[in-house]
Every structure is written in C-alpha cells, then in structure tokens.
Amino acid sequence: MESLIIYCHPYPKSFNHAVLEAVKDNLKDHHKNFQVIDLYAEHFNPIYDREELRLYHSGKTHDRLVTKYLKLLQNSSEVIFITPFWWNGIPGMLKGFIDKVMKEGKGLSHMITKLGVHGDLMNIKHTYILTTSTSPTWYIRFCLGNGIKRIFLNKTLKQLGMQDRHWLNFGRITNSSSKRRSQYLKEIQQIQF
Template identity: 65%
Template sequence: MNTLIIYCHPYEKSFNHAVLTAVKTNLQKQNQQYQVIDLYADHFNPVYDKEELRLFHSGGTHDPLVKKYLQLLQSATTVIFITPLWWNSIPGMLKGFIDKVMKPGEGYTTSAFGLHGELTNIKHTYVLTTSTAPKFYLRLFNGSAIKRIFINQTLKQLGMKDRHWLHFGGITMSKPPRREKYLHHLTSYHFKCS
C-alpha cells in the first residue's frame, strides 16, 4: 500500500464525504493502491483514559485501533488528510488521533533538541480542508493557523515530508457549480504516490 487517506467527518452526505469520493476516484484512475482510515466509522475513541496514559511513555497502548493505525502510517509513502476546520482548527477527533497514535519510539523520539519524527517513510502529505470561513479570512485574520501549526509544525515534527494544503472555504454559502468545479479539480489533481 502506498497511499493512506485519513478521513475525519461523521456525516456521509457532507461535502467532505464528496471530497473523499473524488480523491478515491482520482487514485483509482491512477491505479494507485490506497487504504482509508475513517475515524468516525471506526468509532475511534480520541480520548486518553488512565490506562492508555500509563502506557504512553513506553510507547504502549491497549487500543487495537491505535496499533492498526500506526502500522498503516508506517507502511505509507503518501498520506492524505480530509477534514473540516471547526473553530479555526482540526476537529477534536483528528487531534485525538495525533495524540493517541503518535507514540514515543513509533511516531517520534525525543532528544535534547526536541522531537524527531519517525514517520520519514511518508514522502508526500496532503491536507484537504473545508470551512465556513473563506480562505482569505483564514489567511489574513486567523494567521493560517492550520498551515502554521498542524501542517508546518505537527506533521513536520512527525517526519512527514512534502506537505501541501488544499482548502475549500465558504462552504456554507457556496453554490453547486463552485463545489462541482472543486470536486472535478480533485479528481484530476496530481497526488504524488511514490
């Protein structure tokens, strides 16, 4: 498997789900193998409990999904995140995925200089987001927090390379032709999958 899609939206009739379908269509046209982690459909629990936290520093877990997800990440060369932006950031479900799955010794190691990402096998990273706010608002008034923190800090710290952000803003007020144009763009977008 080369490509791993990490999908974070609970509603199958959402625009995010249409984005997921467009990306899958794209990869199928390119004859690219892929796997989807659907956090909501998997009923992933993003919350640490006492036992999970006790096991954290040894890199352990008692959640079988954490083990599965980490193995999928370690075998991927391309990762595509598909998520809405809620209150200017990623949803708690996706934040919990990062918190719980990225284990010391597996997702990263620590040194006197900080974190060292262990997911260097991921050569290409794409973050596809949607929001009610238009993109110019996120860039000018929000300081592109998603790009500055999640993409250029968190994902970089984990070792993920060649990071790209594709965003569809103003989703609530958008008309069907604009949505269709964006979905068409995603079906022909060149995702690097090697």
C-alpha cells in the same frame, strides 16, 4: 508503499464525503493502492484515558485501533487528510488521533531527543490536508493566523517526519453553489497525489 487517506467527518452526506470520493476516484484513476481510515465510521475513541497515558512512554497502547493506524502510517508513502476546519482548527477527533496514535519510541512515530521531537515517519514523502470551512480561505490565512498550515502542517506533521506538506481549503462551504462544488471536486480529481 501506498497512500493512506485519513478521513474525519461524522456525516456521510457531507461535502467532505464527496471530497473523499473524489480523492478515491483520483487514486484509482492513477492506479495507486490506498487505504482509508474513517475515524467516525470505525468508532475511534479520541479520548486519552488514564491507562493510555500510563502506556505512552513505553510506546504501548490498549486501543487496537491505535496499533492498526500506526502500522498503516508506517507502511504509507503518502497521507491525505480530509477534514473540516472547525473553530479555527482541526476537529477534536483528528486531534485525538494525533495524540493517541503518535507513539514515542524506537520504530514508532517519533523519538524525544535533546533538541526536541525527531520524527520517524520519514517514509511519508507526500502529505496533503484537504479542508472545508465556513470562512473564506483568505480570512483563515490573513485574519486568523493560518493556524492549520502554520501549526498542524508545518509544525505537528513536520515534527513527525511527514514530508512535502500541502494544504488545500474549500472556503465558504455554507454558501457555495452546486456549480462551485462540482468544479472543486473536478479539481480534486486532477491533483497529482
């Protein structure tokens, strides 16, 4: 089993990309095997078309990246999402990834039972979501209802079976100093993923 990084940002010179590089350095320093899914660089299409929806309940897809990504998830013990926090939630690209890749069916990502969704991605023992935001972290938590943690981490990812979920946000990115950014990247390199 290995670590899987799911990276969701379109601009290669963004601070999110610097976070990606810090996470990769961290994993290398700890001699961990990892793979990266770069949704924008791989031209993932997050849009559910009619054919994809028709195939959903059979657990099939006509998108080769969906098959590839689901296999990577099934063979990972740890997932690290790196994404901006846009308009009080995850970007549409990442939402589309969840919509299309998480397939219902035996041996896929989840099953529908009488009690609701039963996640089959129990192989993922540790889950991290690293975000950046224009808003301060305290504002996201206390004034916006903490949707990223309350919904994405503790509902969506939990329902899929992903365990030991953590959220870390770098708030006020727009007005942050280079010193503060450098300090944050050093902290990322010290996290025990």
